Amino acid sequence: MHIEKNVCDNIINTLLGTDKKSKDNLNSRLDLQALGIRSDLHPIEVEDKFYLPPAPYSMTSEEKKLFCKVLNGVKFPDGYASDIRRNVQVNEKKIIGLKSHDNHVILQQLLPLAVRRILPENVSAALVRVSNFFKQIYSPVIRVSDMQKLEAEIAETICLLEKIFLPSFFTIMIHLMVHLPAQARIAGPVHFRNMYPGERNDEGLPMEVQSTTPFFRNIGRGLAGKYCVALDHKTWLQAHRYVLFNYDNIDPYLNKHIDYLSSTGLQNKHEIDRVHHETFHEWFRLHVTEIGDDEPEEIKILAKEPIMAANKYNSYTINGFNFHTQSYDEGRPVQSSGVSLMDKWVRTDQFGITTVNFKHLFNTGDNISDEPFILASQAIQVYYVQDPVDTEWFAVRQSKPRDLYNMSETEKDDLGNDTEVSIILPDVHPNSTMNISVEETVFVRTDIDGIIVEANKPKT
Structure with a gap:
């Protein structure tokens, strides 16, 4: 330390x-x-x-200002670190009054971002x-x-x-x-x-609600701003599709539908994938209905389709992270609305630092074929730091949940080795x-x- x-x-x-x-x-x-x-x-x-x-x-004097601007422009996720912007004096090119944990975060997360372009x-x-x-x-x-x-x-x-x-x-x-x-x-x-x-959690992990359905193991817990919204058909369909395509035991049904489409005369793989994505949810419902009682209970639940309403939250906790909506983050000294993503407007430099460009977005939800949703259990929190030179690009830094560890079964078995x-x-x-x-x-x-x-x- x-x-x-x-x-x-x-x-x-x-x-x-x-x-x-x-x-x-x-x-x-x-x-x-x-x-x-x-x-x-x-x-x-x-x-x-x-x-x-x-x-x-x-x-140079200007390079020192750029260095300070990187640190002065950072907003961390809620509870991740203190607001170090108070310690950065850009015009004077000084950083003063840092605590031990401020140094801890700067050295591990921000120093590479500040020096790599200078x-x-x-x-x-x-x-x-x-x-x-x-x-x-x-x-x-x-x-x-x-x-x-x-x-x-x-x-x-x-x-x-x-x-x-x-x-x-x-x-x-x-x-x-x-x-x-x-x-x-x-x-x-x-x-x-x-x-x-x-870095400690003396009071234990925040309680996360266990799901009553067999295919959502953990659905997290709402923290603030709960309200119910009616879904339009496009939003409902996008959410329903994503759940179906990301269910662990859906692969046999996906393969059946692709075989069915191939038997109808479709030859082009791109065309098969497009029709598969657009029509699988309807085919799946009819297919499970025809088979009847032979299907597992969770498959029957999925085939019934969701209702046209959903609960929304301004703040939500899942996987050890506290997430906020962008509007909830506005005016606050934290940045808890970032979720990890990958697309073609993502690049990694020679130092292993990943940057993204938000002027080129896809899957925004405007088109019915978009996928603007993810499962709550897939949410990994990140925060973004603006590039001091190419300001359209933002470096991605991943936040780590407190006291959660990813240990495989093999690794657990190895712990018994003296x-x-x-x-x-x-x-x-x-x-x-x-x-x-x-x-x-x-x-x-x-x-x-x-x-x-x-x-x-x-x-x-």
């Missing part, structure tokens, strides 16, 4: 050149000169002042590796073998940082990162040993630990100017 905070403070203060807190100052450059290393970064005396050449991580690729990649390191260390479920691999990776990451930052950057807290994987192997996941109140604790580790994009050769390391930025600083006055 304290290591993470100090590492985050070191990085942010050095990138922004925070007065008296940055690890890059005149004394640091004079140390380079005394050691006879990194000659490109040695201070140059200009009359009674010194010119400091730009380091690989140096940013700093050189090798610098961004090294900082992304630090971010992913802490993200894996703080995972509520870990695998011992992965911690062993992480122990080797963090040593390599620190070597990369040593080629980018000055020796003064490497306080004891930076070096202590090397020992965190071994500590996790011995003492267990950091998630259970930190002191963040927001030789190794085997628990799922979250997936990390393969490019998030980029291999950067020494030749690729940039020791000085040539596209920006350095800064002029006053000579240190002798103490009296």
Whole structure:
């Protein structure tokens, strides 16, 4: 916890050149000169002042503002983190008054978004590796073998940082990162040993209502703004279709309908898929009615079709997440209306960061063939952070539910093995630990100017 905070403070203060807190100052450059290393970064005396050449991580005034704007524009899901926008001063290019949990969220979630479009690729990649390191260390479920691999990776990451930052950057807290994987192997996941109140749920999980139907295992619980609405035919049909096509035991009926369509003379696969999507619900109802009592009870319930009314909520909890409607989020300091999605207007960069473009939407519900709905049990909460350069694109960050763990049956069985604790580790994009050769390391930025600083006055 304290290591993470100090590492985050070191990085942010050095990138922004925070007065008296940055690890890059005149004394640091004079140390380079005394050691006879990194000659490109040695201070140059200009009359009674010194010119400091730009380091690989140096940013212009406008780049520092972009960095701060990323943090200043973030709204987190309800209960996920504090409102860090209060701590970001964009015009002054300062971030002040951060608490330990603020550093925790910034380092793991926001730092990669802030640096990837501003700093050189090798610098961004090294900082992304630090971010992913802490993200894996703080995972509520870990695998011992992965911690062993992480122990080797963090040593390599620190070597990369040593080629980018000055020796003064490497306080004891930076070096202590090397020992965190071994500590996790011995003492267990950091998630259970930190002191963040927001990461714990001392009162237990919120109650979620169990369904009375056999095909909805968990339907969550409404929190606010319940009201009943009458569905028009298009909305009713879109919802009904989605439930049918996503029911676990529907595959035999889907195959029967496709075979039936093929027997009617349809040859083109695209045409069969279109007709299948449009007519399956009606064929299914008639088919189950004809067969009668031979079908399972849940199939009979599905075939009866839903009523033309539904309950709507402004706030709802499911899968450990609290969701809000967009209108309910308006004017609030939180962003709890994001749900994960995938379409062609989604891209992933070399650092494994996914971005989406909301100006190109599909499945909006305008067409009767659209699928604007999902099952409540499929809802995964995300929040969006606007790209500081290409403002039409938003980075997608996934929120994690408190105290919910995805452990397969195989993994549970492995827990009985005395030789190794085997628990799922979250997936990390393969490019998030980029291999950067020494030749690729940039020791000085040539596209920006350095800064002029006053000579240190002798103490009296």
